[in-house]
Amino acid sequence: xxxxxxxxxxxxxxxxxxxxxxxxxxxxxxxxxxxxxxxxxxxxxxxxxxxxxxxxxxxxxxxxxxxxxxxxxxxxxxxxxxxxxxxxxxxxxxxxxxxxxxxxxxxxxxxxxxxxxxxxxxxxxxxxxxxxxxxxxxxxxxxxxxxxxxxxxxxxxxxxxxxxxxxxxxxxxxxxxxxxxxxxxxxxxxxxxxxxxxxxxxxxxxxxxxxxxxxxxxxxxxxxxxxxxxxxxxxxxxxxxxxxxxxxx
Amino acid sequence: xxxxxxxxxxxxxxxxxxxxxxxxxxxxxxxxxxxxxxxxxxxxxxxxxxxxxxxxxxxxxxxxxxxxxxxxxxxxxxxxxxxxxxxxxxxxxxxxxxxxxxxxxxxxxxxxxxxxxxxxxxxxxxxxxxxxxxxxxxxxxxxxxxxxxxxxxxxxxxxxxxxxxxxxxxxxxxxxxxxxxxxxxxxxxxxxxxxxxxxxxxxxxxxxxxxxxxxxxxxxxxxxxxxxxxxxxxxxxxxxxxxxxxxxx
Numbered sequence: 001x002x003x004x005x006x007x008x009x010x011x012x013x014x015x016x017x018x019x020x021x022x023x024x025x026x027x028x029x030x031x032x033x034x035x036x037x038x039x040x041x042x043x044x045x046x047x048x049x050x051x052x053x054x055x056x057x058x059x060x061x062x063x064x065x066x067x068x069x070x071x072x073x074x075x076x077x078x079x080x081x082x083x084x085x086x087x088x089x090x091x092x093x094x095x096x097x098x099x100x101x102x103x104x105x106x107x108x109x110x111x112x113x114x115x116x117x118x119x120x121x122x123x124x125x126x127x128x129x130x131x132x133x134x135x136x137x138x139x140x141x142x143x144x145x146x147x148x149x150x151x152x153x154x155x156x157x158x159x160x161x162x163x164x165x166x167x168x169x170x171x172x173x174x175x176x177x178x179x180x181x182x183x184x185x186x187x188x189x190x191x192x193x194x195x196x197x198x199x200x201x202x203x204x205x206x207x208x209x210x211x212x213x214x215x216x217x218x219x220x221x222x223x224x225x226x227x228x229x230x231x232x233x234x235x236x237x238x239x240x241x242x243x244x245x246x247x248x249x
Numbered sequence: 250x251x252x253x254x255x256x257x258x259x260x261x262x263x264x265x266x267x268x269x270x271x272x273x274x275x276x277x278x279x280x281x282x283x284x285x286x287x288x289x290x291x292x293x294x295x296x297x298x299x300x301x302x303x304x305x306x307x308x309x310x311x312x313x314x315x316x317x318x319x320x321x322x323x324x325x326x327x328x329x330x331x332x333x334x335x336x337x338x339x340x341x342x343x344x345x346x347x348x349x350x351x352x353x354x355x356x357x358x359x360x361x362x363x364x365x366x367x368x369x370x371x372x373x374x375x376x377x378x379x380x381x382x383x384x385x386x387x388x389x390x391x392x393x394x395x396x397x398x399x400x401x402x403x404x405x406x407x408x409x410x411x412x413x414x415x416x417x418x419x420x421x422x423x424x425x426x427x428x429x430x431x432x433x434x435x436x437x438x439x440x441x442x443x444x445x446x447x448x449x450x451x452x453x454x455x456x457x458x459x460x461x462x463x464x465x466x467x468x469x470x471x472x473x474x475x476x477x478x479x480x481x482x483x484x485x486x487x488x489x490x491x492x493x494x495x496x497x498x
Contacts, residue, residue, distance in 0.1 A: 019268060019269075019412055020268075020269075020272060022271055022272055022275075023269060023271055023272075023410065023411070023412075026271075026409070026410055026411055159436075160275070161272065161275055162272070162275055162435075162436070162437070163268055163272075163436055163437045163440070164436045165436045165439065165440055168440070185460055185463075186411075186460065187408075187411070187412055187413045187414045187459065187460050187461075188411070188412045190414065190458060190460075191412070191414055191417070191440070191444065194444065194447065195440065195443065195444075198443065198447060209439055210436065211434055211435065211436050211439075212436075214434075
């Protein structure tokens with residue numbers, strides 16, 4: 001990890017990890033690529049939908065807006081609140097719902113508790129570029145960040161502004177892969193890397209240590225969702241935010 | 250770590266770790282003991298001063314206030330901003346400045362970048378009880394928390410609202426010692442415990458991984474301060490906040 005502290009590496013762009021939406025204001029997103037990370041499950045679902053042929057995913061911050069927009073563009077309104085399909089919607093936030101047959105060539109209008117909210121915050125703060133990241137599209141995210149040459153903010157969506165382990169693990173996975181291409185002088189990033197190196201070799205085995213695992217599995221029986229969300233590169237696509245929607249970049 | 254997820258343990262008080270002052274509003278401090286943690290260096294300095302015989306430590310949020318109050322009570326005004334002795338003060342935030350000869354029977358009026366600010370926030374939010382914690386007084390903190398029977402918020406002061414590793418390590422040390430007496434359903438706490446178990450056996454060896462280490466050692470040459478701040482139980486005292494000041498409880 002020594003090289004991460006090499007302050008001489010001024011030519012490298014900076015990389016920071018933001019552990020909660022409530023901390024986003026501490027970082028300069030206006031010159032950065034912001035990676036929205038909501039492992040359980042928004043950004044895994046976005047990767048799944050786009051990989052399976054969705055034309056785009058429109059992230060919105062409320063259920064009424066999801067319904068209204070989906071009607072106007074003949075899209076599929078979907079979303080969750082507190083881990084369940086939101087009242088008034090027929091489709092939720094499960095990456096397994098969006099098979100090629102169902103989502104192919106359609107537009108998903110998605111609202112979620114944490115991930116879509118963080119995306120809106122990054123937008124409001126004039127992020128240079130916004131992409132979404134999750135284990136199912138880890139390599140695509142890493143390739144994009146490495147190629148962009150810009151500073152990076154790994155933005156963990158957390159749970160209602162609280163820190164969570166799974167988003168931090170994903171940040172650590174990115175740093176493990178491409179950290180050497182960035183100047184990292186950020187304790188959050190070093191912690192994330194440490195965490196991933198300790199547990200990254202068996203994410204599914206580690207999952208019962210996550211509070212969110214218990215919320216999803218014990219209450220909603222979503223073990224298959226968890227497994228998908230913790231499997232690397234099963235939905236290799238780069239969700240890139242442009243003009244109000246995420247498209248396969 | 251299984252037992253930390255035992256949701257049946259309802260009779261045990263809850264324990265949460267708050268990773269930044271900017272997240273304190275997410276926790277109910279009004280029924281909790283809040284532990285203010287600012288390892289480098291405010292809470293280590295508070296432990297040092299009280300252990301070496303200071304009558305009390307008065308935490309204040311500004312340099313002018315530190316000067317004014319110290320004059321009115323014949324105290325010692327001290328504090329730092331950005332790691333250095335604050336302009337207008339003669340004494341800083343080094344635990345090694347406060348020897349028994351100097352601080353014995355006197356009142357320290359202290360202002361710091363992070364720790365005293367978090368204490369003020371806990372106060373404003375009507376914390377039930379406020380204590381301060383650091384490695385030099387780890388055992389005293391653990392004994393108090395275990396005996397109190399109340400819920401606990403381990404409050405990391407961080408660095409200007411950013412996460413830092415050293416305060417989180419201290420939270421992990423507390424959880425490692427007494428976690429079994431609490432219901433812990435909090436990813437921050439599980440991460441802190443994980444971090445401490447990985448690095449707690451050689452804190453001084455791990456220190457160069459901390460961004461704050463570089464700020465203090467490379468810029469200010471404060472290696473002795475770092476060593477003191479990472480040494481367990483060298484200032485065994487319980488700083489307890491009562492009526493505007495921290496006293497040896």
